[in-house]
Amino acid sequence: MAKLVVKDKKKVLKAIANDLIGTKKRFRVLKELHILYVWRLSDVPEYDDEGRAILATTRKLPPRERDIYGYDVEIKVWRDGWKRKNKNQQRRTMWHELNHIEVEQGENFSINKDDDGRAIFHIKPHDVVITTFEDELKRFGLPGRDVNDATILSRALKKRKKRES
Numbered sequence: 001m002a003k004l005v006v007k008d009k010k011k012v013l014k015a016i017a018n019d020l021i022g023t024k025k026r027f028r029v030l031k032e033l034h035i036l037y038v039w040r041l042s043d044v045p046e047y048d049d050e051g052r053a054i055l056a057t058t059r060k061l062p063p064r065e066r067d068i069y070g071y072d073v074e075i076k077v078w079r080d081g082w083k084r085k086n087k088n089q090q091r092r093t094m095w096h097e098l099n100h101i102e103v104e105q106g107e108n109f110s111i112n113k114d115d116d117g118r119a120i121f122h123i124k125p126h127d128v129v130i131t132t133f134e135d136e137l138k139r140f141g142l143p144g145r146d147v148n149d150a151t152i153l154s155r156a157l158k159k160r161k162k163r164e165s
């Protein structure tokens with residue numbers, strides 16, 4: 001049986017991630033974590049609950065694996081999907097995955113550690129999620145929480161229009 005997941009030996013993913021970590025202030029803290037970059041092979045995508053192909057996932061490794069293998073987080077990218085993206089989309093995908101990692105910091109930005117000396121971090125869920133029907137929106141409008149999301153989306157749209165003009 002063919003391998004399903006392999007290490008990013010050519011460091012394609014790592015190079016983009018390291019560039020982001022090295023240049024973006026928000027990601028600077030990620031220097032403290034050991035991130036494992038892997039490719040998901042297979043020409044068949046995996047799908048999320050909404051039936052969309054999953055391009056990448058970020059997973060916190062369990063303590064035992066962290067201790068034994070020396071990696072804290074795994075970023076897994078579906079290789080066939082990645083190849084179809086342009087450079088900007090690839091960079092955006094990596095930005096997105098890195099943004100899922102939230103390191104717990106104390107005073108002076110020092111990283112909080114657990115009793116066994118492991119950095120404490122969480123995988124942050126998406127903070128803008130809109131899954132609904134057009135008909136439902138037309139009939140009922142936006143629920144409270146989504147009004148805020150809609151404001152963010154309309155700002156993003158303006159930004160895009162500005163860029164395109």
Ligand SMILES: [Zn+2]
Nearest residue numbers: 096097100126
């Ligand atoms: Zn995500």
